Amino acid sequence: xxxxxxxxxxxxxxxxxxxxxxxxxxxxxxxxxxxxxxxxxxxxxxxxxxxxxxxxxxxxxxxxxxxxxxxxxxxxxxxxxxxxxxxxxxxxxxxxxxxxxxxxxxxxxxxxxxxxxxxxxxxxxxxxxxxxxxxxxxxxxxxxxxxxxxxxxxxxxxxxxxxxxxxxxxxx
Numbered sequence: 346x347x348x349x350x351x352x353x354x355x356x357x358x359x360x361x362x363x364x365x366x367x368x369x370x371x372x373x374x375x376x377x378x379x380x381x382x383x384x385x386x387x388x389x390x391x392x393x394x395x396x397x398x399x400x401x402x403x404x405x406x407x408x409x410x411x412x413x414x415x416x417x418x419x420x421x422x423x424x425x426x427x428x429x430x431x432x433x434x435x436x437x438x439x440x441x442x443x444x445x446x447x448x449x450x451x452x453x454x455x456x457x458x459x460x461x462x463x464x465x466x467x468x469x470x471x472x473x474x475x476x477x478x479x480x481x482x483x484x485x486x487x488x489x490x491x492x493x494x495x496x497x498x499x500x501x502x503x504x505x506x507x508x509x510x511x512x513x514x515x516x517x
Contacts, residue, residue, distance in 0.1 A: 347376055392430050394420060399436055407431075407438030 350362050350373055363370045398414050399406060406414060408428040415422055
């Protein structure tokens with residue numbers, strides 16, 4: 346970008362080019378001189394302190410404990426600044442709010458588990474009537490195993506009213 350501005354600055358000027366490119370002119374001049382900003386230099390110094398403190402504490406501190414440890418060591422920095430630097434450089438604690446980090450990831454190429462209904466229900470039982478005792482009411486509700494087994498094998502029908510109504514119409 347600096348090269349483009351340098352090539353066309355005689356014809357258009359620096360400020361119009363920078364406003365067209367949505368870049369501040371002061372950033373162009375600073376990059377042209379080769380000076381680094383004060384914030385970048387402070388971040389580099391702070392990052393070294395964060396790395397040594399992190400290693401001294403067995404790599405267990407997250408950004409909140411790291412911020413408190415830096416405050417105890419005499420470094421007056423903001424919590425979000427510590428958080429930003431640790432995130433940018435992939436420094437993280439051993440745990441996150443009491444829950445351990447997830448160390449295993451599922452294998453996308455692995456075969457899915459079979460449904461328990463398909464595994465334990467014999468084929469000949471599909472379509473037969475069973476009675477399931479209700480827990481609180483003390484009555485039984487008839488249903489068909491075919492209602493429970495859907496195309497995915499995981500969905501359950503809340504009640505078998507659709508086929509019960511059809512059976513009533515047929516006089517069953």
